Amino acid sequence: KAGVTQTPRYLIKTRGQQVTLSCSPISGHRSVSWYQQTPGQGLQFLFEYFSETQRNKGNFPGRFSGRQFSNSRSEMNVSTLELGDSALYLCASNTQLNTGELFFGEGSRLTVL
Amino acid sequence: SQQGEEDPQALSIQEGENATMNCSYKTSINNLQWYRQNSGRGLVHLILIRSNEREKHSGRLRVTLDTSKKSSSLLITASRAADTASYFCATDDTGNQFYFGTGTSLTVIP
Numbered sequence: 640k641a642g643v644t645q646t647p648r649y650l651i652k653t654r655g656q657q658v659t660l661s662c663s664p665i666s667g668h669r670s671v672s673w674y675q676q677t678p679g680q681g682l683q684f685l686f687e688y689f690s691e692t693q694r695n696k697g698n699f700p701g702r703f704s705g706r707q708f709s710n711s712r713s714e715m716n717v718s719t720l721e722l723g724d725s726a727l728y729l730c731a732s733n734t735q736l737n738t739g740e741l742f743f744g745e746g747s748r749l750t751v752l
Numbered sequence: 753s754q755q756g757e758e759d760p761q762a763l764s765i766q767e768g769e770n771a772t773m774n775c776s777y778k779t780s781i782n783n784l785q786w787y788r789q790n791s792g793r794g795l796v797h798l799i800l801i802r803s804n805e806r807e808k809h810s811g812r813l814r815v816t817l818d819t820s821k822k823s824s825s826l827l828i829t830a831s832r833a834a835d836t837a838s839y840f841c842a843t844d845d846t847g848n849q850f851y852f853g854t855g856t857s858l859t860v861i862p
Contacts, residue, residue, distance in 0.1 A: 643794070672850070681854035682795075682840065695849045729794060740785070741842075741850065743794035 645730050645744035653752050657718040660747045664711050664732030671713040676727040725751045756841045756853035764859040771828040773856040775841030786826050789838045833862045
């Protein structure tokens with residue numbers, strides 16, 4: 640069974656631009672959650688989707704948004720990028736409503752210049 | 753915030769020694785999990801302990817949970833160089849959301 644796939648793995652953007660990251664969960668997993676990881680900050684929860692509905696949202700500004708498609712694939716978008724958005728963005732999937740074991744992708748490393 | 757905190761932030765030991773790291777959290781939980789992250793990679797699930805369990809084993813891993821103190825510990829016995837990684841605890845509550853700590857960076861010296 641294929642694992643969680645995130646694309647792109649690495650990307651460089653400049654301030655003010657926008658970026659879209661993609662996450663394909665494990666087949667059969669309907670819950671997808673996103674995390675931002677920066678040095679010293681641990682993993683900060685962004686949002687979680689289940690069956691195309693956003694169930695939970697973390698404490699991030701409205702520039703961060705996401706969606707989930709009918710095939711459970713998810714995207715997150717960050718508009719008007721700031722230097723502080725440079726981070727590793729991790730996607731995780733699991734079978735239920737964000738309980739039980741999370742399966743993580745390798746992440747998308749975003750650098751904002 | 754229910755975010756957990758791991759202690760110590762960094763730990764360096766010799767191969768063959770045991771490594772112990774601790775996690776504290778703030779509110780009631782359903783489960784507590786431990787994850788490992790190799791540098792710049794995704795997290796890998798290690799073990800889950802439910803709120804009504806006190807101890808759990810998996811291979812060289814032993815996890816304890818003390819809900820009265822809102823704390824957990826992860827013990828890695830007979831450590832290997834390949835255990836070098838960051839370790840995170842994660843809790844989930846009835847709100848269907850996970851909360852991760854800031855991690856313990858473990859270095860095992862061959």
